[in-house]
Amino acid sequence: ALLIGSIIGAALAIQVKMIQMPQLVAFLNGCGGAASCLVSLAEAANPATTANMYICGWAVIVGSFTFSGSLIAVGKLSGKVKQQPVILPHHSWLTSGIALLLILYWAFAVYLRFTSFLVYGVILLSFALALGVIFTIRIGGADMPVVICFLNALSGLAASLCGFVTQNPLLVACGAMVGASGILLSQKMCRAMNRNLANVFLGLGVTPVSGKRLEPDSLQLEKKAEMTEEDKFSLSLKILKEADEVIIAPGYGMALSQAQFKVWELAEILEARGARVRFAIHPVAGRMPGHMNVLLAEAGVPYDKLLEMDAINEDFKNTDVAVTVGACDVVNPSAIRVAGTPISGMPILKVFEAENILVCNLDERPGYSGVENPLYKEKQAILLWGDAKETLDRLIKGLSDRG
Incomplete structure (x- = not known):
């Protein structure tokens, strides 16, 4: 038996x-x-x-x-x-x-x-x-x-x-x-x-919230001038090439697109250019305990580069660029800025404090909580919508081809 x-x-x-x-x-x-x-x-x-x-x-x-x-x-x-x-x-x-x-x-x-x-x-x-x-x-x-x-x-x-x-x-x-x-x-x-x-x-705390928006003044948001996709891509490459400190924040979208190998490939290229790259892991990112750790370990990311939220959160304000890969609710500033939402009070990765933010998500739809993410409206955020794996692949090729 x-x-x-x-x-x-x-x-x-x-x-x-x-x-x-x-x-x-x-x-x-x-x-x-x-x-x-x-x-x-x-x-x-x-x-x-x-x-x-x-x-x-x-x-x-x-x-x-x-x-x-x-x-x-x-x-x-x-x-x-x-x-x-x-x-x-x-x-x-x-x-x-x-x-x-x-x-x-x-x-x-x-x-x-x-x-x-x-x-x-x-x-x-x-x-x-x-x-x-x-x-x-x-x-x-x-x-x-x-x-x-x-x-x-x-x-x-x-x-x-x-x-x-x-x-x-x-x-x-x-x-x-x-x-x-x-x-x-x-x-x-x-x-x-x-x-x-x-x-x-009891299935509580997951009701989508409608009409609860953050006031632009309270968030100090600034509407960015309209940029073409090529402009966004070029600016992203420029920021990455000049970055010394990079933090990557993965989420469930990385698992769905199976982009963990591309994430590590991007990190290796940035490290080869002299940048320090680390990974910020939220405790509930993904669909099981340690989900992000397992996927990144599969891609070969050294364990010492995977930092828990409490260990890395205060470093975002000194970071040149934060890259979110398929993460939404765990990086949503509404959790700490707006009361009465399903995620209000939830500790988040403070991606919004980074000097530059690259958002590699599928689209701008809210995460599972149903709460709109004002991170997308931050003045330093560059939105690279689409499949995370394809977006990262394009960034990798751009960094490799353009020197």
Whole structure:
């Protein structure tokens, strides 16, 4: 069984591209929950004590919830399930009702001994699977990093419970460590978005905002004279060639366009010209914890060039040029300048403080939050709309051809 499972796992991992890594992580979380669930079901057939039966039931609940929730997360990340929150009629009541029925049945079925093991297991499994689906579909795609951390914590909890069932202290300890680290990481990522777990789980804070615009005077914005695309491109090349300090801020758009290799190629060219290039990583950029780190590591970027937001934010004001690649909400000044938006209070990368800003995004549409990005109106911003990979490729060729 170990050999067969290893072969299947290796085959799946080899076929997965780096851009699909969030889906793989979510799927593996689900597999961990399913494994704990199945082992506990098998043990529940002949429980040693009533207490053991209760633990088996709880392991089945947590494991199957993790499995179905992870499958929904995989669907949202891959685009097979609608990424926007799906709110059913009376969704909160429905979720609470199923959870309450599940807990009551778990508590009294064993105590009153009015059901067989088969019925007990099937009912727990069915209710928990349904609860996992209903719970996860109301969470938007941009919140998947938090959901993946939470489901990872649940897979650890399921494994720990399974360890109690099988009387395996090592499994109990390892599962508890995974669970604790997953919860801590979930909370850390929520703080990075200025939200809490309840907001994420209830699908709150993602309603698009209309009519909330920043006043030009308060932002000290200045409408730039109309420039042709060629003018923007030429000016961008001039700025890059003269830059000594460059910070690149990647976002989910870099993952979508698979531009990480072009990002590193651009950085290498700039370094060859004498510039210092660093990468600013926002904790919730992408669709899983460490998403940007994984993609840039795949491209060969040295780890010491990847700096967390807190470590690099104060350096933007001394930076000649900041390059955003597929980043929107995590560099949106509205988060710290405007109250009442879904991202208000969220710490951001202070790209707006750089002397020059090159925006390599697909278009000017808002990010997942729905909040317009005034960064695009900053007087020092040059907007290079289009596929990030193609835009970077053009900049690379321009820097190489023009000396």
